[in-house]
Amino acid sequence: MTGYIIRRLFWLPIILLAVSFLSFAIARFGPGDPVAVAAGQFRDPEVLARVRAERGLDASLPEQYWRWLTGAVRGDFGESFLQRGFTVSELIFPKMWVSAQLGFVALVIVFGLGIPLGLIAAKLNGTWLDPLIVSVLLFFRAIPVLVLIPPLLWLFALKLRWLPVGGWDGLFDVYWIGGVIAIPIPDPHVYLPLLAFTIGGFAGVARLVRFTALEVTREDYIRTARAKGLPEGTVMMRHILPNSLLPVVTVIGFALAGIIEGAFFVETLLGIPGIGRFLFEAVRSRDYDTIMAATVIFAGVFVIMNLLVEITYSFIDPRVRLGASR
Amino acid sequence: MTTTEAEATRVTEAPRGESQWGLLWRRLRRKRLAMISLVIVAIIYAAGLLAPFVAPYSFTQQNLDRQLEGPSRDHLLGTDRLGRDMLSRAIYSARTTLIVTTAVLLTGSLVIGNALGLLAGYKGGWIDNLIMRVGEIFAGLPALVMLILINTTLSPRAIHAVRWIEDHTPLTGLVSSGLPSYLVVFGALSLFFWIGTARLIRSQVLQLRERDFIAAAESLGARSGRVIFRHLLPNVSFLIVLEVSSTLGAIAGSEIFLTWFGVGVQPPTPSFGAMLFDGSGARTFQAHPHLLLVPGVIVTMLLYAFVLLGDALNDAIAGR
Numbered sequence: 024m025t026g027y028i029i030r031r032l033f034w035l036p037i038i039l040l041a042v043s044f045l046s047f048a049i050a051r052f053g054p055g056d057p058v059a060v061a062a063g064q065f066r067d068p069e070v071l072a073r074v075r076a077e078r079g080l081d082a083s084l085p086e087q088y089w090r091w092l093t094g095a096v097r098g099d100f101g102e103s104f105l106q107r108g109f110t111v112s113e114l115i116f117p118k119m120w121v122s123a124q125l126g127f128v129a130l131v132i133v134f135g136l137g138i139p140l141g142l143i144a145a146k147l148n149g150t151w152l153d154p155l156i157v158s159v160l161l162f163f164r165a166i167p168v169l170v171l172i173p174p175l176l177w178l179f180a181l182k183l184r185w186l187p188v189g190g191w192d193g194l195f196d197v198y199w200i201g202g203v204i205a206i207p208i209p210d211p212h213v214y215l216p217l218l219a220f221t222i223g224g225f226a227g228v229a230r231l232v233r234f235t236a237l238e239v240t241r242e243d244y245i246r247t248a249r250a251k252g253l254p255e256g257t258v259m260m261r262h263i264l265p266n267s268l269l270p271v272v273t274v275i276g277f278a279l280a281g282i283i284e285g286a287f288f289v290e291t292l293l294g295i296p297g298i299g300r301f302l303f304e305a306v307r308s309r310d311y312d313t314i315m316a317a318t319v320i321f322a323g324v325f326v327i328m329n330l331l332v333e334i335t336y337s338f339i340d341p342r343v344r345l346g347a348s349r
Numbered sequence: 350m351t352t353t354e355a356e357a358t359r360v361t362e363a364p365r366g367e368s369q370w371g372l373l374w375r376r377l378r379r380k381r382l383a384m385i386s387l388v389i390v391a392i393i394y395a396a397g398l399l400a401p402f403v404a405p406y407s408f409t410q411q412n413l414d415r416q417l418e419g420p421s422r423d424h425l426l427g428t429d430r431l432g433r434d435m436l437s438r439a440i441y442s443a444r445t446t447l448i449v450t451t452a453v454l455l456t457g458s459l460v461i462g463n464a465l466g467l468l469a470g471y472k473g474g475w476i477d478n479l480i481m482r483v484g485e486i487f488a489g490l491p492a493l494v495m496l497i498l499i500n501t502t503l504s505p506r507a508i509h510a511v512r513w514i515e516d517h518t519p520l521t522g523l524v525s526s527g528l529p530s531y532l533v534v535f536g537a538l539s540l541f542f543w544i545g546t547a548r549l550i551r552s553q554v555l556q557l558r559e560r561d562f563i564a565a566a567e568s569l570g571a572r573s574g575r576v577i578f579r580h581l582l583p584n585v586s587f588l589i590v591l592e593v594s595s596t597l598g599a600i601a602g603s604e605i606f607l608t609w610f611g612v613g614v615q616p617p618t619p620s621f622g623a624m625l626f627d628g629s630g631a632r633t634f635q636a637h638p639h640l641l642l643v644p645g646v647i648v649t650m651l652l653y654a655f656v657l658l659g660d661a662l663n664d665a666i667a668g669r
Contacts, residue, residue: 050502169609169629170641318495318497
């Protein structure tokens with residue numbers, strides 16, 4: 024077990040190194056001279072050379088990579104070319120915090136809503152409701168957030184005026200009852216992004232849970248459980264549910280990927296000052312250092328989360344360790 | 350995926366007298382939703398294929414007197430900000446979808462994915478290790494983020510390279526045809542769309558290669574190439590069909606998302622992504638809903654059709 028985890032952990036720095044090298048190489052290979060941009064109108068060769076030296080851009084590529092890498096490990100991603108006077112980290116980390124809050128809540132909703140719904144659909148198997156639920160779930164998976172958000176925004180913000188047009192004001196508002204008791208209620212800004220983040224993911228989870236629950240229901244031990252007279256609720260909670268949840272753990276990674284990738288579009292469309300919108304603006308203005316830092320951080324988070332999922336899975340299902348090379 | 354693998358072998362043991370493909374088609378034809386989806390996909394792809402013949406206007410033709418009009422007799426789906434015909438733009442966008450999905454499928458998913466999957470599964474050893482580890486690195490990355498990075502940095506280079514080809518060969522009009530951005534988009538997408546196929550094929554081949562008919566072929570002196578193409582490939586063909594139906598939607602979606610982000614197919618080449626971008630925004634939607642609804646409805650229908658088709662195909666292969 025420990026050996027397995029150590030082997031997996033051994034892969035982590037290698038993958039991260041590969042990612043960082045790839046993004047560095049791609050970014051440096053990109054067009055445009057960042058120094059010329061930073062120097063503005065002063066096209067004096069002396070000035071250019073000085074800026075280049077300040078930025079360490081006169082060194083050879085391997086040397087630059089090494090310097091960038093050692094800085095990046097310490098959380099120093101250089102200075103943004105787009106917003107001068109700010110380091111990339113100063114710009115990125117507050118925005119990551121916003122995205123992380125939303126992403127975490129979204130992940131909880133995806134599984135908290137998807138699992139019960141999948142079980143209900145499995146329970147309804149054989150009735151006319153089951154195919155209807157499945158088709159609706161597939162539709163939720165298929166509709167792109169790019170198509171979904173503008174009409175929702177129009178409906179709830181402009182027509183009904185229930186929600187703000189966009190922006191961000193923290194996850195929770197505190198609601199005081201009589202000035203004494205504080206109750207946290209969700210901030211009105213979070214409903215639309217959470218809906219957009221979760222709609223595809225929860226449909227996917229529900230579909231998977233429905234499928235595995237149906238498979239599990241056909242197993243002999245379920246028939247045994249029913250035959251010995253266990254109440255239906257106990258069969259569901261003690262036998263069907265735990266066994267249907269196994270494959271669900273594996274899709275946490277996918278769900279997370281969906282949320283991370285969705286962040287670009289959802290945050291941009293709804294004006295949420297998170298990492299996704301930040302990257303969108305950086306891409307639009309070709310701010311390579313920022314793009315690179317964001318890519319590496321994104322990839323890092325992604326790889327580490329996947330590793331955690333894999334380790335969790337090997338704890339839950341011992342077969343994963345044994346059958347490492349299926 | 351494990352269930353589809355197990356069930357895919359069930360089809361190979363179908364009753365004799367009818368080809369397996371015939372059986373599959375018969376099962377599929379019974380599913381009404383699958384047939385509707387197939388028709389939708391066929392219509393959109395046919396429109397893309399025949400774009401120059403069916404589009405009423407050119408996709409660049411501007412008419413600044415008639416901006417942002419709703420549907421009318423002249424412009425069935427209305428006009429956009431520059432007075433361009435929305436129907437024609439949609440038809441040419443379907444062409445972009447057609448080109449990108451076909452190219453990525455052929456290069457990334459079908460050729461690279463299958464070849465590497467077959468090779469890794471059949472050869473095993475260090476070849477298998479190498480292919481799977483490289484795949485693991487790619488699979489471990491958030492594809493969309495990497496695609497955005499690759500596309501931002503490489504598309505100017507691609508334009509440069511294609512312009513060089515134009516200057517040094519008799520070929521002309523390559524840059525204006527949108528070729529460079531197509532190249533970058535499907536080059537980058539192919540990088541990420543071979544892994545799924547390779548893994549699926551490999552795991553199937555791992556089971557197949559222990560079967561007697563492979564041993565028989567090998568003992569008769571068949572070389573690896575012959576074993577792979579004559580004996581293994583036909584036996585994984587169902588999986589390939591399944592894989593195609595499930596990745597097509599993902600590829601089409603990725604192109605739309607990338608273009609929306611500004612790093613996909615570049616203007617003036619039309620794409621649903623660019624059209625959706627023009628129509629997004631609550632106030633835009635309030636004033637001119639057709640800007641978003643035209644591409645939005647088509648894209649959603651296409652992606653939904655792909656998902657339903659994949660689902661039905663999965664069922665048909667599983668014998669349901």
